[in-house]
Amino acid sequence: MKRPTILVLGAGYGGLMTVVNLQKSLGADEADVILINKNDYHYESTWLHEAAAGTLAPEQVRYDIASVINSNKVQFVKAEVTGIDVKNKNVTTNIGSHTYDYLVIALGFEGETFGIPGLDKYALSIANVKAARQIRDHMEYQFATWSLEEEKDDSRLTIVVGGAGFTGIEYLGELGNRVPELCKEYDVPAEKVRILCVEAAPMVLPGFDPELVEYAVRQLESKGIEFSIGTPVVEATPEGVKIKKGEDEFEFIKAGTVVWAAGVRGNRMIEESGIENMRARVKVDKDLRAPGFEDVFVIGDCSLMINEAINRPYPPTAQIAMQQGDMCANNIIALIQGKQTAEFVPDLKGSVCSLGDSDAIGVVFDKKITGTKASFMKKMIDNRALFMVGGVGLTIKKGKFNFLK
Amino acid sequence: MKRPTILVLGAGYGGLMTVVNLQKSLGADEADVILINKNDYHYESTWLHEAAAGTLAPEQVRYDIASVINSNKVQFVKAEVTGIDVKNKNVTTNIGSHTYDYLVIALGFEGETFGIPGLDKYALSIANVKAARQIRDHMEYQFATWSLEEEKDDSRLTIVVGGAGFTGIEYLGELGNRVPELCKEYDVPAEKVRILCVEAAPMVLPGFDPELVEYAVRQLESKGIEFSIGTPVVEATPEGVKIKKGEDEFEFIKAGTVVWAAGVRGNRMIEESGIENMRARVKVDKDLRAPGFEDVFVIGDCSLMINEAINRPYPPTAQIAMQQGDMCANNIIALIQGKQTAEFVPDLKGSVCSLGDSDAIGVVFDKKITGTKASFMKKMIDNRALFMVGGVGLTIKKGKFNFLK
Numbered sequence: 001m002k003r004p005t006i007l008v009l010g011a012g013y014g015g016l017m018t019v020v021n022l023q024k025s026l027g028a029d030e031a032d033v034i035l036i037n038k039n040d041y042h043y044e045s046t047w048l049h050e051a052a053a054g055t056l057a058p059e060q061v062r063y064d065i066a067s068v069i070n071s072n073k074v075q076f077v078k079a080e081v082t083g084i085d086v087k088n089k090n091v092t093t094n095i096g097s098h099t100y101d102y103l104v105i106a107l108g109f110e111g112e113t114f115g116i117p118g119l120d121k122y123a124l125s126i127a128n129v130k131a132a133r134q135i136r137d138h139m140e141y142q143f144a145t146w147s148l149e150e151e152k153d154d155s156r157l158t159i160v161v162g163g164a165g166f167t168g169i170e171y172l173g174e175l176g177n178r179v180p181e182l183c184k185e186y187d188v189p190a191e192k193v194r195i196l197c198v199e200a201a202p203m204v205l206p207g208f209d210p211e212l213v214e215y216a217v218r219q220l221e222s223k224g225i226e227f228s229i230g231t232p233v234v235e236a237t238p239e240g241v242k243i244k245k246g247e248d249e250f251e252f253i254k255a256g257t258v259v260w261a262a263g264v265r266g267n268r269m270i271e272e273s274g275i276e277n278m279r280a281r282v283k284v285d286k287d288l289r290a291p292g293f294e295d296v297f298v299i300g301d302c303s304l305m306i307n308e309a310i311n312r313p314y315p316p317t318a319q320i321a322m323q324q325g326d327m328c329a330n331n332i333i334a335l336i337q338g339k340q341t342a343e344f345v346p347d348l349k350g351s352v353c354s355l356g357d358s359d360a361i362g363v364v365f366d367k368k369i370t371g372t373k374a375s376f377m378k379k380m381i382d383n384r385a386l387f388m389v390g391g392v393g394l395t396i397k398k399g400k401f402n403f404l405k
Numbered sequence: 406m407k408r409p410t411i412l413v414l415g416a417g418y419g420g421l422m423t424v425v426n427l428q429k430s431l432g433a434d435e436a437d438v439i440l441i442n443k444n445d446y447h448y449e450s451t452w453l454h455e456a457a458a459g460t461l462a463p464e465q466v467r468y469d470i471a472s473v474i475n476s477n478k479v480q481f482v483k484a485e486v487t488g489i490d491v492k493n494k495n496v497t498t499n500i501g502s503h504t505y506d507y508l509v510i511a512l513g514f515e516g517e518t519f520g521i522p523g524l525d526k527y528a529l530s531i532a533n534v535k536a537a538r539q540i541r542d543h544m545e546y547q548f549a550t551w552s553l554e555e556e557k558d559d560s561r562l563t564i565v566v567g568g569a570g571f572t573g574i575e576y577l578g579e580l581g582n583r584v585p586e587l588c589k590e591y592d593v594p595a596e597k598v599r600i601l602c603v604e605a606a607p608m609v610l611p612g613f614d615p616e617l618v619e620y621a622v623r624q625l626e627s628k629g630i631e632f633s634i635g636t637p638v639v640e641a642t643p644e645g646v647k648i649k650k651g652e653d654e655f656e657f658i659k660a661g662t663v664v665w666a667a668g669v670r671g672n673r674m675i676e677e678s679g680i681e682n683m684r685a686r687v688k689v690d691k692d693l694r695a696p697g698f699e700d701v702f703v704i705g706d707c708s709l710m711i712n713e714a715i716n717r718p719y720p721p722t723a724q725i726a727m728q729q730g731d732m733c734a735n736n737i738i739a740l741i742q743g744k745q746t747a748e749f750v751p752d753l754k755g756s757v758c759s760l761g762d763s764d765a766i767g768v769v770f771d772k773k774i775t776g777t778k779a780s781f782m783k784k785m786i787d788n789r790a791l792f793m794v795g796g797v798g799l800t801i802k803k804g805k806f807n808f809l810k
Contacts, residue, residue: 059590138549140545141543141545144542144543147538
């Protein structure tokens with residue numbers, strides 16, 4: 001009997017966790033496992049806001065895939081997926097193509113700009129480690145230029161953050177820490193800097209406990225961050241953004257830096273794959289398979305699952321992606337061994353939203369926490385993700401242990 | 406008898422050395438000493454190429470003026486000089502005006518673009534600590550953007566350095582060290598980066614020993630740096646520079662970063678002061694006074710002195726500026742005390758041109774040196790400048806002691 005080929009697309013939280021479980025649970029002769037990823041490194045996408053603000057070095061946010069896979073059991077291919085053909089069981093990349101017996105689609109999120117004109121071109125996006133790094137360098141270059149130029153253009157020091165969801169708020173938290181440092185480094189008076197968060201929805205952090213949200217807004221406002229809630233961005237230009245303040249009332253905010261953090265969708269490859277999807281996300285069966293395809297699993301941000309308790313989708317989080325990866329590997333092994341697949345039920349341990357280096361809000365094991373305690377928990381969650389993929393060694397190398405600040 | 410007012414303009418090597426000697430040699434009631442400087446810090450202008458390349462933090466290149474002056478003897482005014490009127494003994498600044506009995510003009514250099522179109526606007530210049538910082542951030546932003554963009558514009562990774570004089574070569578030396586680091590940090594293949602030095606004159610480092618120059622060019626070329634000598638830049642645009650390769654032969658070099666390091670001149674204030682000058686430099690009398698003005702001294706890069714041994718001007722160096730500052734203070738004290746001024750004779754201890762962190766060329770006490778030995782001497786010279794102004798404390802704080810690399 002020919003050994004089955006398991007093809008895993010993407011080395012984010014979901015894909016990497018799948019592979020780590022497969023290499024632990026499968027013998028070397030039970031299956032051919034191939035992992036395809038665009039880069040030869042994994043990055044912690046939940047830490048990108050820190051790299052974008054400049055509070056964490058981009059190097060610290062990523063690690064080599066080679067350091068966590070067992071090359072006797074998993075073949076790693078550095079390539080970009082260019083097409084998924086589930087009818088013919090074929091995946092093409094920029095350097096070749098692969099057939100499979102089992103496919104795991106774990107390609108992660110892409111930014112969503114909702115067709116708002118100019119955003120694609122003129123706004124920066126915390127999409128990946130390279131994009132985060134560019135945001136940091138862009139902001140520093142604006143500060144350096146303001147400091148040097150004779151006729152000072154204060155709008156260089158205006159930072160507009162589009163979106164008051166998880167990413168937007170965590171990024172604002174880091175900016176609250178980083179901007180005072182930047183002012184000192186670049187000889188910029190603090191009062192010249194303006195940080196403005198613009199959100200179309202009528203609330204900050206939808207889904208979060210209102211009392212905690214109020215705490216978060218108060219803390220960020222105390223650092224000089226302004227909020228403009230219920231205010232859609234209607235256009236971005238090279239000079240800034242136009243926002244809609246009322247029925248027929250618009251305002252143009254001149255800004256040297258515009259960061260769009262207001263929406264994610266699944267990977268565009270899914271839309272051309274022949275699998276039914278909504279904004280490139282697949283409403284998966286209970287065992288994580290794509291409806292109608294018994295050999296295709298979709299996990300992580302490309303998957304969509306309904307939390308029946310509240311009849312709303314689970315948010316796309318690292319926590320769920322990792323649990324899905326673990327379960328997905330188990331289910332593939334079950335299929336190979338002719339057993340039944342199991343049902344995936346998220347085990348929600350809680351959620352913590354960082355507000356900068358030593359502050360956060362969250363609900364952990366049903367308990368509300370804020371401040372340094374929440375910040376400590378956030379770092380423990382970050383470290384746990386490293387530990388699950390790469391053990392103690394990786395955790396020590398890339399983990400966050402600056403608790404005492 | 407009224408105490409005389411000594412007004413010192415500029416806190417570079419020359420001005421600061423003048424003030425340090427004055428506060429050491431004068432009693433508190435002998436004169437009013439006022440130091441005027443645009444910034445409240447001094448920067449080591451001979452280290453700016455390091456800040457521009459990103460091999461030394463901008464913070465490390467500057468120190469607070471307050472940390473080296475005795476406020477009982479010297480009044481420091483943070484202001485920008487806007488006019489010098491030597492006939493009426495008056496200096497105006499952006500915040501007021503000052504009369505003087507003795508004036509020391511030590512305003513340093515400005516970049517010279519020789520009227521080449523576009524250079525002022527599109528080329529960066531290693532003119533001061535803020536400009537150096539901007540160059541670093543600009544280059545990093547180009548690398549970050551190349552790394553992120555889908556359709557890669559390789560010209561972002563082309564760096565053109567205009568000028569193969571002291572500053573140009575020292576900056577290229579730092580780039581030779583920094584660019585491989587940048588490639589690693591920003592996931593850029595080294596072969597994509599192009600560093601090109603364009604020089605109108607027919608030689609590199611004019612005035613330097615030819616054998617040492619050959620060593621320098623060989624070392625820089627071995628790091629992938631290209632030289633185009635005898636090739637004037639005729640225009641700069643937002644995309645790059647046009648160079649003249651032959652009688653009617655031109656080439657356009659598309660480049661994301663253009664740094665102009667090919668010429669310096671004195672401060673523009675001198676041109677409007679009524680003092681005879683050439684490109685804002687004053688050919689001073691032997692005791693450092695401006696011809697025809699017995700109460701005005703000009704030192705540092707705004708002064709011009711002929712080395713009669715070779716009938717050519719002394720180069721504008723920190724070494725000479727500091728010696729002039731010291732002598733200028735002595736001569737002012739002599740005038741106050743009714744004594745004769747002394748003649749200034751530069752004491753040339755040698756000259757070392759850095760080629761990056763652990764390499765250099767130089768002639769010190771008439772001996773040619775290269776490599777780590779020359780690099781060590783260069784760092785000792787840098788430390789000596791700190792020591793002369795601020796003693797052991799400042800030297801330990803800002804000095805260069807990374808000899809063992």
